Amino acid sequence: MYDGVFHDMIEKTKEVFMDDFSVFGNSFSTCLTNLENMLKRCKDTKLALNWEKSHFMVKEGLVLGHKISKTGIEVDKAKIEVISKLPHPTTVKGIRSFLGHVGFYRRFIKDFSKISRPMTHLLEKNSPFIFSNECIQAFRTLKDKLTEAPILIAPN
Template sequence: MISRCLAHPFDECLEHLHLVLQRCKDTNLSLNWEKCHFMVQEGIVLGHQISAMGIEVDKAKIQVIEKLPPPTSVKGVRSFLGHAGFYRRFIKDFSKITKPLCTLLVKDVPYVFSEECLLAFNTLKEKLISAPVIIAPNWSLSFELMCDASYYVVGVVLGQRKDKIFHVIHYANKTLNDAQLNYATTEKELLAVVYAFDKFRSYLVGSKVELEHRAFWAVKKLYFDLKAAGEKRLLQVNEMDEFRLEAYENAKLYKERTKKWHDMHIQRRSFEVGQQVLLYNSRLKLFPG
């Protein structure tokens, strides 16, 4: 469990900490004392360096990866990609960089660690060493999605703009399968948008998202004409609409369950003659008892 009890005054920080611990006590949640850190400015949490600046990679883990020699077997390639993939959210175009290495993992492909593989291996290590600091999302600001598609990879970037400066929250990308490789450019770009909404749905639920994407608006402009838009692109737009409806349903269920939880904790009160109470009768009024 990660709890941020951040407050400028020390007394207020203690108050927030008390609320967090009380919530753990009320829910019978046990904490490992050895893994708990209090009143620190930064620390390692789940392999990430957490501080007021944002989220960074663990330098100790990166130093281990930096010293790794080029793999000499398929098992070594898989191990390296597993370690590097843990920090893929920090690396732009991760799938594009690792494409030559991933090819070595395909069944019945002879293991030949070519110059292209060596370049991908060294590039990935350099990207990890110089990984940027990723900010935590500010839920009071709007999100921005940047989507792009190449021949064999779709990539998306989720971020927010503060003082007209774009700050990255998460990088994500996906290698296309054999069927998707045959898509037209417009279809690949729309596929990137669908992938982005599916990947970042936890960030975008309940948020307003402005999307500047010619492929998407081109389909919207056709008023869902099946012959003009094409069945494949129409299905992709419908899939995006399903994400929107699912987000609405999840928000609705959350509100209902939250209301039910609060109603359970409302204490019944008994009133005596002469007391003034608030009654709801189409509008709020004061009625004498």
């Protein structure tokens, strides 16, 4: 939906993240102009915004569990802290849940699929559930990599 309404603004003055978006500019006045244009477009197309979830003229913010700022995109430390304290899974459901949460941040983890392979193998049909030392190592490595996650730099 946003693609159609904001097709000429995407990547020039705004980024869209599913049903969230961020308006930007290289100066305060440019950002204000871009915001004004975006709000006018919303009004013209009768697109309703959730004002309680809206934040204006901030230097950084959380979008879909990622911290966005002028330095780039990084993981939300609060979410990572919860994951880092998890004990290793003891059931298929637990593995599925852990990989789902960690997979949300896969863009920050080099070789995510390769690292998680011992655990994803346990999700395969007819695979016996043996949480081996390889699985424990994969689990620990994923947690460690999350806490060390680099900042991804947004394109110009």
